[in-house]
Structure formats: C-alpha cells, structure tokens
Amino acid sequence: MGRLASTGKRLGYLAFLTAIVLFIVGMVGDFSDGIATTLIVLLVAGSIVLAPAIILHYAVQAAADEDAGRPSRH
Numbered sequence: 001m002g003r004l005a006s007t008g009k010r011l012g013y014l015a016f017l018t019a020i021v022l023f024i025v026g027m028v029g030d031f032s033d034g035i036a037t038t039l040i041v042l043l044v045a046g047s048i049v050l051a052p053a054i055i056l057h058y059a060v061q062a063a064a065d066e067d068a069g070r071p072s073r074h
Contacts, residue, residue, distance in 0.1 A: 005057040012050025015042045 019042035026035040065072070 001056060002060045005053050005060055008049050008053025009057060012046045012053055015046030015049065019043050019046065 019039050022035060022039055022042070026032070026039070062072070
C-alpha cells in the first residue's frame with residue numbers, strides 16, 4: 001500500500017507540474033483551446049489521483065506507527 005501511495009503522489013504532483021509548465025508555455029506563446037483543455041484535464045486528473053494518494057499515505061504511516069508502538073500523532 002505504501003508503494004501505491006507513493007506512486008499516486010508522484011503521478012499527481014507530476015500532473016500538476018506539467019500543468020504549470022503548459023500554462024507558462026501558453027502564456028508565453030499562443031494560449032489555444034487545446035492548451036486550455038489539456039490544462040483542465042491535467043488539473044482534474046492530478047486532483048483525482050493525488051487526493052486519495054495523500055490520504056492513503058497518512059493511513060499507511062499511521063498503521064506503521066501503531067505497529068511500532070509509537071504514540072498517535074493526532
């Protein structure tokens with residue numbers, strides 16, 4: 001589960017990074033409908049992937065802490 005969370009976080013942040021770069025390219029050059037559509041798709045896909053991955057990461061971390069007998073962070 002930890003590997004799945006890490007992969008999801010990487011993909012989500014990569015989608016956001018790609019959207020930022022594409023936005024800058026669009027602002028410098030020609031901001032076409034295709035760039036705008038791609039930005040929206042990247043932002044939505046990044047959110048759909050990243051939000052559950054972050055929650056899963058904290059769940060895995062909490063389970064590991066509990067297994068190790070460390071006190072809860074909450």
